[in-house]
Amino acid sequence: MFAEQLINGITLGSIYAVVALGYTLVFGVLDIINMAHGEIFMFGAFVGMLIATKAHAPLWAAFLGAIAVTGLMGYMLERFALRPLRGRQGGSALAPLISTIGVSILLENSAHKLFGAGNQLFETPFAEIRFEVGPVTVYLVQAVILAIAVILMAGLSLWLYKSKAGKGLRATAENLDTAGLLGVDTTKIITATVVIASSMGGVAGVLVGMAFNYINNQMGLSMGLKGLAIIIFGGMGSVAGAVAGGAILGLSETFVVAYGSSGYRDAIAFIAIIVVLLVRPQGLFGQAHPETQR
């Protein structure tokens, strides 16, 4: 029982971590909280559902489709909702927040119009395949989710720290203006960041569909706020923090449901946001840099 809950928690946590990575990438480079990330994630889930369940195509096609669509959405988001706000004199730090809130509500309600309101079934061909490892039951889906999440996280870290583009991105994250002066094409880097972050959201959407077998147009909001909670908890812009925060939230939610009240499951994340912001605003893994935010 305990071991199964542990596995459930880790599976959930790995999905959360992938969502949180999307936030943390964008925040790290742009200092922007992308409130539309949750809704992009939700679109990823729907695209995956259309391909895998409605068209009975293989799962890899669902992932590719989700990546393509959400990547495109990320591009549109950057091009039309973020880029026009950049470099404007006297622009408020709140402007991108408000603009992405706008995109989030736009996407959520478009999904409502496109896909309807209720839950939609997300079927995977191997939903019922499971193994008995001693007394513990493990579903194949869980193993696949965990594997994909780990590959994504490892791949992202490798890319960030080893590749030339990743280094340019990190330089941009250090200081946008300096990187620009040093000849880094910051617009390109920013666009790439938002596109990559969004397609990671898309992948996470498909993973959630696989894990829960149903999706709806509201899931973007709750997942978005959880992703936000995780990066606030783990530290804004910190990759390690996103992974650790995702795992912690996944585990604590699973155990609260298993051993406590299921009703407050979704509240854990928000309580965590509030407590962490008040006690340790830089997050568990973030560096303290006081008075940077106005």
Added chain:
Amino acid sequence: MLVNVLLAVSIYVTLSTGQLSLGNAGFMSIGAYASAILTTAHGMPIPAGVLLGSVLAGAFGVLVGIPALRLKGVYLAIATLGFGEVVRAVFINWESLTGGAVGIAEIPQMGREILAALRESGFTPETVGLRSNQFISLSVFLILLAAAVLSTLFFLRLSSSRAGRAYAAIRMDEAAAEAAGIDATYYKVLAFSQGALLSGFAGALFAHSTSYISPADFTYHRAVEILVFAVFGGSEHLFGPVFGAMFLTAVPEALRFVSDYRYIVYGIILVLMMIFRPQGVIDQALLDRFARGGSPGGS
């Protein structure tokens, strides 16, 4: 609906000290639930319920406002958004008190109560040429109108007084305001709890005009809706959010087509405003052009 005007004023008040709160939907729900529970389960008269509901929301405003002082900008916005969601989770789960996800029905309705009271004293709406339901809607409308006008006047006057100047100074430059002898802590918490109290008031009136509330009335959508009023109308002057609320409430009611796509339109408005007119439709320059001779602060 005029409740929206109250909500728009509430986000403006907190914003007038530079604090963006997305938790006003949460405060609204506290006022609504408190008043609904007090009047249904405890038989209190509506005015007492509304009063207590508003005060309770205001008290929560103080409780949230004090720790919120440590947060700035984006972080404050997110923490207050989180607060709103926590409140909603509590209302969904505290079923014995709140009816859970189903909500509370048969809340005494202001108009009906007034009619009942008048009937006892021998008055019938027919004497003024109205049917009962017309009379009910009319009296609700008048009460809400009075509430909206009064609170707008309240904060209009406040903004051209010593406290209002302190708010504006803090919003423009908090350190300079402190250096000018303004207790920024006091005024920020004050503004935050005034916003909370007004949201609670709006919530309580909302409960007594619809006579049914559920957690679904106080979601992220509500928080964003309140934000849209301020962003669209403009937050430099109180008239901005008030205009935003009236315009954005009236248009969907007039045009069915818009009403179906209301939130999609809201989303587009937020993005477009940030790009083309971040200060909102109504800014100081526009007001000055309209009101030569009636400059703010003229007493």
Added chain:
Amino acid sequence: MSLLRVDKVGKNFGGLAAVDCVSFSVGEGEILGLIGPNGAGKTTLFNLITSTFAPTGGRLLFRGESIAGLAPHSIVRKGICRTFQNIRLFPRMTALENVMVGRHPRSGAGIWGGVLRTRRQRNEEADIREKSGELLALMGLSGCGDLTAGKLPYGHQRRLEIARAMAAEPKLLLLDEPAAGMNESETREIQSLILAIRGMGVTVLLIEHDMSLVMKVCDRLVVLNFGRKIAEGAPAEIRANPEVVEAYLGREEEGEDGDA
């Protein structure tokens, strides 16, 4: 009795001493100049006196009473006001409103007064308006009351900031480079303003790089270098102090003090 006593005050930023064991007194009615090269810790000292941050060591006594650790607005109430090196007005208010904000600690109307417009509130508001108008006139800004502060010319903004500080009726006024960026005639105006302010019974602590202004208006000077006090005395003594000349005047020669 001295009005302000700075007693062995220090401030470290991450192990770096921005102000290091500095002591001096400001006498009532005095104009004391605080000079020193850039980064000497002058503005940091202002920030300590106005409690923008707390000192790491030492005592700050204002009229014999410790003021360290008070909130910045309480310091203003006690009677210490300041201006900023980089002007910090409320840019979207009018000039008059800026000064009226400065009147805040010397008035008392609360929310209800403001909303109900009680007789007392109206009288107070009229008084605030009148006093603020007088101060604008004193600073030579009579015609500017209804103009947006952020759009005033630079020199006007400097004087408006002084007017705002004066509105709180300080005993001690801290001026942080009031003549920075001003031409010769504007500097002369500032000079007579400072003297006029002293004439109103206000003690002045002045940070200024313009040596001719400092030498003309100050009764005494305190010289800081690398966070330490290196000299104190009458302008003539300071000018003749070899250590000061080496640390400061020797490098930032103004031309007319030709003893380097």
